Amino acid sequence: MGLALDEPKEDDAHFQVDKLNFIVEKHLAKSWPEVRIDYRDSWMGKGFVVYAGSGACC
Numbered sequence: 001m002g003l004a005l006d007e008p009k010e011d012d013a014h015f016q017v018d019k020l021n022f023i024v025e026k027h028l029a030k031s032w033p034e035v036r037i038d039y040r041d042s043w044m045g046k047g048f049v050v051y052a053g054s055g056a057c058c
Contacts, residue, residue, distance in 0.1 A: 006023065008014065013029040015022040024035075036051040 008023045011026055013024045013026050015024065032052040034052075038049045038051065040047060040049055
């Protein structure tokens with residue numbers, strides 16, 4: 001799983017959290033009911049991290 005900029009498709013699930021819109025493929029939304037997105041800025045680099053379930057994914 002990763003992050004990408006994309007246009008919504010007819011079969012996507014749509015979510016809004018704190019005025020931010022998220023679009024997720026429905027089969028992924030069913031596979032990972034809990035997803036957390038974080039931003040890290042450390043000596044190893046900067047970027048978004050996606051946590052799916054109990055661990056970091058990407």
